[in-house]
Amino acid sequence: MNKAITDGLVLMPPPFSAGLNLWSREDGTPGSGSYQGQPNAALVTNDQDFGGCLELQKTEATQKLRSFAQTPIQPGLYLRVTARVKAVSGNLPAVRIAAWAGDVNGQNVAGVPQVGPSVTLTTYGEVVTVSAIISPANRTGVDLPWSLQTVYAHVGLDLTGANGGVVRIDDIEVEDVTNVFIRKLMDWVDVRDFGALGNGTTNDAPAFLAADAAAAGREILVPSGVFRLTQDVTINSRIRFEGTLSMPANRKLTLTRNYDLDTYGQAFGSELEGFKRALQALFFFTDYVTLDLSGRRVEIPEPINVAALAGITSFTSRRVVRNGSLNAVSGPAWETEVVTSVATYSAAQNTTLTNVANVANIPVGALVEGTGVGREVYVTARNVGAGTLTISQPLxxxxxxxxxxxxxFKYMLDFSGFDLMSRFELEDIEFNCLGVGSGVLLPMSGSTQRFMSCTFNRPKDRGISSAGTGCQGMFVDMCQFLSNEQSVPAVDRTTIAMNVQANDTKLRNNRIVRFAHFAIINGTGHLIHANHFFQGDNTTAGVRRAGLVFTQTNVSTVVTGNYIDNCFIEWGNEHDSEPEENGEFSFGGLNIVGNVFISSSTSTAFRWIVIKPYGPGHFLSGFTLSANSFRSFGVVIDRVEMVDTTFATLDFTRSRNVRVEGNSFNNVSQWIINPVQVTHTQNTAAETWNVSAGGFVPFGGRIRQVQSVAPEGMITNVSNAPRHVFPYAVPGTGAGGNQAQIRWGEAVKGKALVTMRMDVPA
Incomplete structure (x- = not known):
């Protein structure tokens, strides 16, 4: 930086040869006396050291020499005033740089130093150089720190000490030395100043650490070049990259002041490598819990194995990745691995496959398919020596x-290498799977993972997969799942938005479009609230599939406030190695409350609630279906619920605590309710009245209890004489058990409101 060049400033005072009338013997201000014609001053033209110079005899206590010229003073400008002086004869004086400070009004700026360090001349003929730096900046190295009021200077020098001595003075120089202060002026330090080479091979890590230690609040600059770091490096200062870094895969870069994708992408020359390195650091850096993707899109050409990247298999501190988009790029790395093998299964070891052929070729995290295998069963561990596989659910x-x-399947973010990981959160991330890969595979165990405001766009196979119990207590809130099979008929779709293997998940306020299934859910204690999942197609009288699938009997789950569109809730026990009822909790704990169910272009056989027991002996024991709205468009369906008897039916002689009430039915032929209230009119006197609940009994169940018989009007005998008799009831009569007999003890006729139930209290 040189403002004499860049701004055209005139800094130098005139040479003495231009005339002594240009030099003041006072302060240099207009009207002050000059050296022109003074007896103690003369020009010398042929000095052996200086050439032309000023010879001056000291006659005053402080002999002043000032230029009448005004040398400009500006913020950010550093001027060095230099004089070369030698003693010729007489007393030896002291010499110092001096300057008069003037403001915009031509007045002296009082209170600022106007003389520099003093140097005593000790030998005749010895050239002594004196200098001082002038600047408005008050920093180390400035001899005359002036204020911003100062706009110009009359520069020169002073002779002090004994009078009578004669000195010769070379032309006084003023130069811009701002470049000397650049390192202090700039808010950065350059790693090259600390030994970094940037040649791509030399280990520059020590230089980076030294620059960080010296930065003292300033930013670190990494200039052009490739800087090799062969050890873990943590930078605690802000850092800016013009060049790039290279590091071994197992070494970590931690940027504590620039922990974002922009900086890491610049550091490694690509957003993909930057994302991987930042994600790697997330598991070791404790000052931040959040990796911000800076709203950018990262192209992902292959699945990211997060545990391998992090170099650990267990992590339970809260970490968040947010605010960006991951975009799958087509390539062979996304191809699904398919292995066929023979294995043996026993109910005694119901999560183990033994005698597995070519077990070494079967990857952990693989979906298990075969006869007798329920949906979403995954390989969670492999023992090659023993020839066994551990699976996530019984068969x-x-x-x-x-x-x-x-x-x-291949996932954009694969956490399956973590044996344990908890409290990992993905927020406002778009997974652009684009039919190339799947979204996220959760860790094998862990709890309270959280997906917030994420979008899973066109996953090839799965949006979120849980191969083990890493979904315990998981939150999925305000996410969108957009199928890659939207034009495919529902019956032919294979993609699943998500699955759950453990307990206590919260699925809330999500939107799911045209998957084979929204969620396959094992475990208990789930809250499924305010989701909109629709799985219709453009087929006339199309077959529909389950939106929610519960895979065990006692689910202790609330399904409330959802918009359930062209799909149904399926409740079975396909993850049970002994699916027949054997004294365990049977079908219970499911509360379906306040939902909107719709269908369109379906057949009349479509149902919204389907129970599918995989073994005999099961029954309803605690089920609520209330305050829901059922509506069919374009066709009147038969009824809203059914039992799928592919494997078995329910034992309706054991139903307990079933509550079906307050629902509305539109374009549904048969309403259902429990308890059922029937107004029975007996026109012919009879001792036994056979009262039918008709099709109102949910799931085609049987009547287990008559709660009340309330006559409406007079009960009379065959002669129309009033009879005041009290009947008793026999429930569960008739061919289907959906009738009750009201027995009066004598032949009577009349009208009564009969309240019947398909269940009894527990």
Whole structure:
């Protein structure tokens, strides 16, 4: 920086040869006396050291020499005033740089130093250089720190000490030395100043650490070049990259003041590598819990194995990745691994496959398919030596030896390498799967993972998969799942938005469009609230599939406030190695309350609530269906619920605590309710009245209890004489058990309101 060049400033005072009338013997201000014609001053033209110079005899206590010229003073400008002086004869004086400070009004700026350090001349003929730096900046190295009031100077020098001595003075120089202060002026330090080479091979890590230690609040500059770091490096200062870094895969870069994708992308020359390195640091850096993707899109050409990237298999501190988009780029790395193998299954070891052929080729995290295998069963561990696989759920009908298919889907973020990971959150992330790969595979165990305001766009196979119990207590809030199969008929779709293997998940305020299923859910204690999932298609009288699938009997789950569109709730026990009822909790704990169910272009056989027992003996024991709205468009469907008897039916002689009430039915032929209230009119006197609940009994169940018989009007005998008799009831009569007999003890006729139930209190 040189303002004499860049701004055209005239800094130099005139040479003495231009005339002594240009030099003041006072302060240099207009009207002050000059050295022109003074007896103690003369020009010398041929000095052996200086050439032309001023010879001056000291006659005053402080002999002043000032230029009449005004040298400009500006903020950010550093001027060095230099004089070369030698003693010729007489007393040896002291010499110092001096300058008069003037403001915009031509007045002296009082209170600022106007003389520099003094140097005593000790030898005749010895050239002594004196200098001082002038600037409005008050910093180390400035001899005359002036205020911003100062706009110009009359520069020169003073002779002090004994009078009578004669000195010769070379032309006084003023130069811009702002460049000397650049390192202090700039708010950065350059890693090259600390030994970094940037040649791509030399380990520059020590230089980076030294620059960080010296920065003292300033920013670090990494200039052009490739800087090799062969050890873990933590930078605690802000840092800016013009060049790039290279590091071994197992070494970590932690930027504590620039922890965002922009900086990491600049550091490694690509947003993909920057994302991986920032994600790697997230598991080791404790000052931040959030990685901000800076609203940018990262192209992902292959699945990211997060545990391998982090170099750990267990992590339970809260971490968040937010605010960006991951975009799958087509390539061979996304191809699903498919392995076929023979294995043996026993109900005694109901989460283990033994005698597994070519077990070494079966990847952990693979989906298990085969006869007798329920949906969303995954391989959670592999023991090659023992020839065994551990699987996430029991198999309902697979005892013996048979062939299985194992499909290992590929996920944009794969956390399955974590044996334990908890409290990991993804917020405002768009997973642009684009039919290339799947979204996220959760860790094998852990709790309270959280997905907030994320979008899963066109996953190839799955949006979110849980292969183990890493979904315990998971939150999925305000997310969108957009299928890759939206133009495919519902019956032919294979993609699933998500699955759950453990307990206590919260699925809330999500929107799910045209998947085979929204969620396959094992475990208990789930809250499923205010989601909108629709799975219709453009097929006339199309077959619909389940939106929610519960895979065990006692779910202790609330499904409330959802918009359930062209799909149904399926409740079975396909994850049970002994699916027949054997004294365990049967179908209970499911509360379906306040939802909107609709359908369109379906067949009349469509149902919204389906119970599918995979073994005999099961019954309803605690089920609520209330305050829901059921509406069909374009066709009148038969009824809203059914039991799928593919494997077994329910034992309705054991139903307990079933509450079906307050629902509305539109374009539905048969309403359902429990308890059922029937107004029975007996026109012919009879001792036994056979009262039918008709099709109102939910799931085609039987009547287990008559709660009340309330006559409406007079009960009379065959002669129309009033009779005041009290009947008793026999429930569960008739061919389907959906009738009750009201027995009066004598033949009577009349009208009565009969309240019947398909259940009894527990």
């Amino acid at each position: 309902y009908a697979a005892v013996g030896t048979r062939t299985y298919t194992f499909r290992r």
